[in-house]
Amino acid sequence: MVSEVLKPDLAEPGRVQEKAPPDRKPEPTGRATFKIWRGDATRGELVAYTTHVSEGMVVLDAIHQIQAEQANDLAVRWNCKAGKCGSCSAEVNGMPKLMCMTRLSDLDLTKPVTVEPMRAFPPLRDLVTDVSWNFEVKRSIAPFTPRPPDAPDGTWRMAQSDVDRVQEFRKCIECYLCQDVCHVLRDHQMHDRFIGPRFLVYAAALEMHPLDVADRVPALKEKHGIGYCNITKCCTAVCPENITITDNAIIPLKERVVDEYFDPIGRLVKIFSRKSVR
Amino acid sequence: MAQYDTLDHDVLIIGAGGAGLRAAIEAASMGARVGVVCKSLLGKAHTVMAEGGVAAAMANVDDRDNWRVHFADTMRGGQYLNNWRMAELHAKEAPARVRELEAWGALFDRTPDGRILQRNFGGHRYPRLAHVGDRTGLEMIRTLQDHGIHRGLDVYMECTVVRLLKDGDRVAGAFGYDRERGRFRLWRAKAVVLATGGIGKSFRITSNSWEYTGDGHALAYDAGAELVDMEFVQFHPTGMVWPPSVRGLLVTEGVRGEGGILLNREGRRFMFDDIPENYRAQTADNEEEGWRYVIGDKTARRPPELLTRDHVARSIVREVREGRGSPHGGVFLDIAWIKRRLPNAPEHIRKKLPSMYHQFKELADIDITAQPMEVGPTTHYMMGGVRVDGDSQMSTVPGLFAAGEVAAGLHGANRLGGNSLSDLLVFGKRAGEFAARFAQERPAVRVDEREADAAIHEALAPFERPSNGAHGPYQIQDELQDFMQDLVGIVRNEADMRRALERIDRLRGEASRVAVSGHREYNPGWHTALDLRCMLIVSEAITRAALERKESRGAQFREDFPEKDPEYARFNIVVRKGSDGRMELDRRPIPALPAELAAVIEEMK
Ligand SMILES: Cc1cc2nc3c(=O)[nH]c(=O)nc-3n(C[C@H](O)[C@H](O)[C@H](O)COP(=O)(O)OP(=O)(O)OC[C@H]3O[C@@H](n4cnc5c(N)ncnc54)[C@H](O)[C@@H]3O)c2cc1C
Numbered sequence: 067m068v069s070e071v072l073k074p075d076l077a078e079p080g081r082v083q084e085k086a087p088p089d090r091k092p093e094p095t096g097r098a099t100f101k102i103w104r105g106d107a108t109r110g111e112l113v114a115y116t117t118h119v120s121e122g123m124v125v126l127d128a129i130h131q132i133q134a135e136q137a138n139d140l141a142v143r144w145n146c147k148a149g150k151c152g153s154c155s156a157e158v159n160g161m162p163k164l165m166c167m168t169r170l171s172d173l174d175l176t177k178p179v180t181v182e183p184m185r186a187f188p189p190l191r192d193l194v195t196d197v198s199w200n201f202e203v204k205r206s207i208a209p210f211t212p213r214p215p216d217a218p219d220g221t222w223r224m225a226q227s228d229v230d231r232v233q234e235f236r237k238c239i240e241c242y243l244c245q246d247v248c249h250v251l252r253d254h255q256m257h258d259r260f261i262g263p264r265f266l267v268y269a270a271a272l273e274m275h276p277l278d279v280a281d282r283v284p285a286l287k288e289k290h291g292i293g294y295c296n297i298t299k300c301c302t303a304v305c306p307e308n309i310t311i312t313d314n315a316i317i318p319l320k321e322r323v324v325d326e327y328f329d330p331i332g333r334l335v336k337i338f339s340r341k342s343v344r
Numbered sequence: 345m346a347q348y349d350t351l352d353h354d355v356l357i358i359g360a361g362g363a364g365l366r367a368a369i370e371a372a373s374m375g376a377r378v379g380v381v382c383k384s385l386l387g388k389a390h391t392v393m394a395e396g397g398v399a400a401a402m403a404n405v406d407d408r409d410n411w412r413v414h415f416a417d418t419m420r421g422g423q424y425l426n427n428w429r430m431a432e433l434h435a436k437e438a439p440a441r442v443r444e445l446e447a448w449g450a451l452f453d454r455t456p457d458g459r460i461l462q463r464n465f466g467g468h469r470y471p472r473l474a475h476v477g478d479r480t481g482l483e484m485i486r487t488l489q490d491h492g493i494h495r496g497l498d499v500y501m502e503c504t505v506v507r508l509l510k511d512g513d514r515v516a517g518a519f520g521y522d523r524e525r526g527r528f529r530l531w532r533a534k535a536v537v538l539a540t541g542g543i544g545k546s547f548r549i550t551s552n553s554w555e556y557t558g559d560g561h562a563l564a565y566d567a568g569a570e571l572v573d574m575e576f577v578q579f580h581p582t583g584m585v586w587p588p589s590v591r592g593l594l595v596t597e598g599v600r601g602e603g604g605i606l607l608n609r610e611g612r613r614f615m616f617d618d619i620p621e622n623y624r625a626q627t628a629d630n631e632e633e634g635w636r637y638v639i640g641d642k643t644a645r646r647p648p649e650l651l652t653r654d655h656v657a658r659s660i661v662r663e664v665r666e667g668r669g670s671p672h673g674g675v676f677l678d679i680a681w682i683k684r685r686l687p688n689a690p691e692h693i694r695k696k697l698p699s700m701y702h703q704f705k706e707l708a709d710i711d712i713t714a715q716p717m718e719v720g721p722t723t724h725y726m727m728g729g730v731r732v733d734g735d736s737q738m739s740t741v742p743g744l745f746a747a748g749e750v751a752a753g754l755h756g757a758n759r760l761g762g763n764s765l766s767d768l769l770v771f772g773k774r775a776g777e778f779a780a781r782f783a784q785e786r787p788a789v790r791v792d793e794r795e796a797d798a799a800i801h802e803a804l805a806p807f808e809r810p811s812n813g814a815h816g817p818y819q820i821q822d823e824l825q826d827f828m829q830d831l832v833g834i835v836r837n838e839a840d841m842r843r844a845l846e847r848i849d850r851l852r853g854e855a856s857r858v859a860v861s862g863h864r865e866y867n868p869g870w871h872t873a874l875d876l877r878c879m880l881i882v883s884e885a886i887t888r889a890a891l892e893r894k895e896s897r898g899a900q901f902r903e904d905f906p907e908k909d910p911e912y913a914r915f916n917i918v919v920r921k922g923s924d925g926r927m928e929l930d931r932r933p934i935p936a937l938p939a940e941l942a943a944v945i946e947e948m949k
């Protein structure tokens with residue numbers, strides 16, 4: 067049967083080209099130069115590689131091409147190639163980016179494209195950095211602690227509107243680009259006193275989880291150093307998942323800290339109402 | 345000889361996707377000292393990419409659903425080659441495993457009355473997939489990861505296991521290297537759980553990442569375990585086809601679950617043209633009914649876009665081969681059309697399919713709320729794998745367990761969407777439990793240091809060989825992917841597969857001479873060189889099993905034997921390493937279904 071749906075619109079200039087043999091590798095359409103940081107924990111430098119460019123390519127494709135053809139030992143992390151795993155973080159022309167989601171067509175290819183590792187973390191090899199600190203930080207945050215189940219079968223009831231807010235935070239793919247760009251970590255290296263935007267988002271997701279009953283506010287104020295954040299919003303600007311890190315996560319957490327420490331009675335009322343109303 | 349560290353555990357889990365993490369949590373809860381090894385950072389395993397949802401007959405949306413329907417759907421989808429015990433346990437236990445995730449902090453989308461929402465998916469009779477938009481895998485792996493890190497697991501990130509160690513017949517641990525520095529490690533363990541995922545990297549067009557080189561399949565094979573159903577590779581019908589750099593990237597079946605339709609270049613909704621006999625009674629025969637199904641009308645039958653993946657993929661291949669494909673060799677998938685039925689369709693699409701919206705917008709300049717997508721089949725999932733006992737998940741090697749995509753049985757000849765994430769939970773838990781129990785009951789193991797020395801020697805050999813220019817590790821990998829795609833892909837025949845076997849043989853020779861340069865720190869060239877062995881074993885097993893099955897069934901389509909042959913419904917094909925080191929095949933009869941399960945299937949027909 068012919069669908070009621072109109073014939074798909076095929077006349078899209080620029081996209082539908084001459085019919086390439088579908089399964090074969092694309093024909094190159096030009097060349098570009100990439101200056102890639104090569105080095106280890108002790109030293110490194112930018113090394114220039116020129117490679118061919120074809121339609122739709124992203125920075126990670128160029129890196130892989132260079133790796134396959136010119137520098138087999140070029141170190142890079144990646145997994146999904148679709149912006150879902152948060153592995154391929156780097157600084158492209160100085161901007162924190164997921165390499166798999168950065169189209170070459172959005173860059174000026176008349177000049178060399180620089181690709182460097184995230185600078186807020188110790189370099190390991192080439193584009194790979196030591197991000198182990200992030201895993202330690204996460205463990206220091208009190209885990210999810212649910213209230214008793216709502217129904218006799220051990221399940222809970224939550225309205226979609228109650229989970230929407232937390233679902234935004236749970237989109238986080240742990241790419242650590244926000245950590246990379248936050249001046250408290252990047253410039254001031256306060257990794258021992260400040261957990262960084264990623265983990266403020268994580269703490270917010272737990273604190274605002276409709277079922278959670280643990281209190282993370284004292285830790286946020288003391289060992290997690292939420293006070294060091296001065297709301298520059300650089301983290302929000304780079305988040306590839308478009309999480310409104312500062313406005314939706316950090317500021318509400320800061321308000322909780324203020325309430326608890328400077329308005330203890332008000333906080334008690336809030337805790338009481340938050341945790342028993344449902 | 346190079347040095348290595350030795351680490352001791354009761355249970356070693358290889359893999360930190362859904363299956364590995366669920367197994368680790370279970371084993372640790374039973375008091376076992378658990379180690380978890382994975383090739384990437386924690387939380388980056390393939391499971392993170394799963395989109396559509398996790399199948400469990402919770403009946404939150406349609407109260408007619410229950411384990412018996414789910415069981416029958418899974419068996420029908422698998423063309424009755426499934427390990428029926430696994431299909432039974434899976435259908436019965438999945439709901440509890442999903443609810444448990446909620447108790448650990450997962451936040452699924454909700455029904456109006458506040459329970460876990462479930463969506464339609466191919467081959468499932470009722471809306472059954474619990475989901476979070478189209479990022480269900482992220483929710484699942486993050487929940488398991490965040491729960492797991494407080495359970496006292498020792499996690500070895502960015503380490504690759506290259507061989508399993510044995511103590512007599514028993515497994516005794518694993519040997520591998522850390523990717524960051526290239527140092528060697530020996531993990532001694534009384535029980536080992538393989539949870540290494542799939543094999544998609546043996547094909548050129550795939551939704552799978554670099555990790556999917558079939559390591560677990562090859563490790564098990566080398567350790568003497570049996571593999572089964574290796575001919576069944578799932579080609580997902582909808583991968584991206586344009587631009588070239590994203591070719592193969594998955595377009596979730598959720599698009600069709602939300603009303604997306606497939607069109608050829610003439611605008612014809614070709615899925616209505618050929619509806620298989622055994623699904624006819626359940627499939628809508630007109631567009632109106634299909635749409636009513638999508639919006640939850642319980643009297644309506646599924647639209648044909650939601651037929652099983654093998655069938656949809658072949659229908660697309662047919663359209664393309666007969667010249668009715670889209671400009672880049674696929675067909676059109678259109679979700680934008682629902683604006684004719686829903687007032688706020690663009691918003692609805694962005695809410696229900698946010699990462700698809702994002703993926704097409706960012707990578708292909710397509711707005712899926714306004715334009716159709718171009719899609720074509722992509723290598724997606726491995727039904728075949730380690731043959732395990734349905735209850736305990738133990739392989740034919742004592743102490744060696746397998747769970748998740750690396751294990752076989754649940755899905756038979758074709759997996760239903762959403763049945764993998766539930767597989768990971770149900771059988772991850774079981775594998776962890778039985779591995780911990782096995783470890784508790786058995787004495788300590790001894791490992792033979794010479795095995796470690798041999799493994800080191802083999803691993804370092806590529807550095808010592810003279811470079812042979814054009815044939816580096818990447819070139820060999822490319823060549824393998826190219827011919828596996830062309831010769832052992834969606835449409836197979838005897839002559840092509842014979843050629844594939846010859847080429848596998850030749851490439852094995854080249855792989856054994858491959859040279860790499862540079863250092864041992866995070867050197868992907870070296871890692872790729874070591875992966876080749878696994879990829880070649882897996883490719884050979886797929887090809888041999890596919891040759892042996894002279895019929896078309898589920899994911900296997902042979903143009904020289906295009907029909908189903910009832911004779912072949914009676915056995916699974918088992919692959920193992922013979923005593924002479926060559927690959928051996930065996931036809932293993934499928935045990936008869938118990939009367940009770942047979943009755944369920946009959947009733948659901
Ligand atoms: C894009 C995409 C979308 C999908 N969507 C869905 C869906 O909606 N619903 C569904 O049910 N299924 C879906 N699937 C399938 C499902 O996601 C996978 O089958 C499943 O996640 C596999 O889980 P696993 O735990 O078996 O393996 P994985 O999650 O892949 O984990 C494998 C682990 O093993 C490790 N490993 C591998 N080899 C070694 C080695 N040699 N040494 C050490 N560690 C090793 C890896 O590092 C990794 O940690 C999808 C798959 C893809 C690719």
Ligand code: SF4
Nearest residue numbers: 248295297298299301
């Ligand atoms: S808003 Fe706060 S957390 Fe974000 S970058 Fe600025 S200082 Fe860092």
Ligand code: SF4
Nearest residue numbers: 238239241242244305
């Ligand atoms: S909050 Fe955003 S930028 Fe930060 S780690 Fe998560 S996804 Fe990345």
Ligand code: FES
Nearest residue numbers: 145146147152166
């Ligand atoms: S590779 Fe997964 S986000 Fe880039």
